Amino acid sequence: MQNLETEKFLQKLEDSFQKGKFVKLTLSKPRIKQSDLKNIIISPVKLKAGLVMHFVFRYKTRDEVKNFSIEESLLQLPGFLNNEFFNADMYLEGENHRLLFNRKNEAKVLIQKVDIPAPLSLEHNRIKERVIETYGNIWLRELGVLNDKWQVRHEMKDKFVQINKYIELLEPELLRLESKDELKIADMGSGKGYLTFALYDYLKGKTPLKPVMYGVEHRQDLVDKCNDIAKSAGFDDLHFLNGTIEETDIPDANVLIALHACDTATDDAIAKGIKGGASLIVCAPCCQKQVRKEMEVPGELSGLLKHGILLERQAELLTDGLRAMIMEVYGYKTKVFEFIDLEHTAKNVMIVGRKTVLEPAKKDKLLQHITHIKQLYGIRKHYLEELLGM
Numbered sequence: 001m002q003n004l005e006t007e008k009f010l011q012k013l014e015d016s017f018q019k020g021k022f023v024k025l026t027l028s029k030p031r032i033k034q035s036d037l038k039n040i041i042i043s044p045v046k047l048k049a050g051l052v053m054h055f056v057f058r059y060k061t062r063d064e065v066k067n068f069s070i071e072e073s074l075l076q077l078p079g080f081l082n083n084e085f086f087n088a089d090m091y092l093e094g095e096n097h098r099l100l101f102n103r104k105n106e107a108k109v110l111i112q113k114v115d116i117p118a119p120l121s122l123e124h125n126r127i128k129e130r131v132i133e134t135y136g137n138i139w140l141r142e143l144g145v146l147n148d149k150w151q152v153r154h155e156m157k158d159k160f161v162q163i164n165k166y167i168e169l170l171e172p173e174l175l176r177l178e179s180k181d182e183l184k185i186a187d188m189g190s191g192k193g194y195l196t197f198a199l200y201d202y203l204k205g206k207t208p209l210k211p212v213m214y215g216v217e218h219r220q221d222l223v224d225k226c227n228d229i230a231k232s233a234g235f236d237d238l239h240f241l242n243g244t245i246e247e248t249d250i251p252d253a254n255v256l257i258a259l260h261a262c263d264t265a266t267d268d269a270i271a272k273g274i275k276g277g278a279s280l281i282v283c284a285p286c287c288q289k290q291v292r293k294e295m296e297v298p299g300e301l302s303g304l305l306k307h308g309i310l311l312e313r314q315a316e317l318l319t320d321g322l323r324a325m326i327m328e329v330y331g332y333k334t335k336v337f338e339f340i341d342l343e344h345t346a347k348n349v350m351i352v353g354r355k356t357v358l359e360p361a362k363k364d365k366l367l368q369h370i371t372h373i374k375q376l377y378g379i380r381k382h383y384l385e386e387l388l389g390m
Ligand SMILES: C[S@@+](CC[C@H](N)C(=O)[O-])C[C@H]1O[C@@H](n2cnc3c(N)ncnc32)[C@H](O)[C@@H]1O
Pocket: 188, 189, 190, 191, 192, 193, 194, 195, 216, 217, 218, 219, 222, 243, 244, 245, 246, 258, 259, 260, 261, 262, 265
């Protein structure tokens, strides 16, 4: 039988959920010490169909995740509270409630008032529309961008700005993509996955496109972590694969992305996109070393490029400018623009190529132009040309 304290606790949970003040509920201290189930963590998640409760069942050696409606959750919780756990901590906007059972199954509730800097309510989150929403966003929380109250952590503000900017910049190009049965996306060098998760979340939640997305990353720890988070967030068509950009193929990818992949790894990714006929190629290059090593300063520019930093910039400009021109030779209409201002990150150039058809006469002119630029700077070959057999 349910005691009064438990009933009041569950009533509070229901009210706070309806009012958008519910942050998190954790069940801990299993009643049976040997139990395989150690904790349950429940948080609200905003899905296309509406708000649901996201349950993470923490077993000794694995996690299981499941979403339930509020009604389903309220049906299950009394069983967990009365039979499985001694402690339940409910975190709400402005206060925390702790339900404690003793060995005689007597319950008491402790209430603690807490200060939170900004009101956290469903209304608040609806008004402040962002491309990537924060309220109930599990992947943002698991990646450490949000705290337990779904607020952006102070030290992650720049990252959050970058994530939103990324989607805003790509939005016009993404919306031009044809809505096929599925949109296959390869994100080469996905790292911790911030931008990979963001793009998947946006496409799945805010467009009619059906993304099937693969992050490719050579660090196994990052791959494992990202796959765990994708599972927790219920992102069934987002997968992270362990491998190198050079050796991993995602056949028939419609979109090929490489953001901040080091040096020539960007060229490897672009070449894969071109060879595979991707409709869209997106890259944000970093540490452009190959051209820098080969290039010689033309005599007439020696005064201009005698300073190391300017020489470095010129090498970057040549590397990325030639990349864009080579993509154009293969029929990609390119745009090169600032990804995000320098205040946030120094790696700030983005090249986007959209597949079109190039007239043969224009192609010949472009090839001559590329040859001329390379001759001017004594560059034998751009690595991307080598990869494409040009
Ligand atoms: C600077 S991080 C960028 C991560 C992410 N794309 C972003 O922009 O936020 C580069 C990531 O690419 C991975 N990486 C670099 N070269 C790679 C290669 N050749 N094959 C696979 N992964 C690579 C690194 O391990 C790292 O996690």
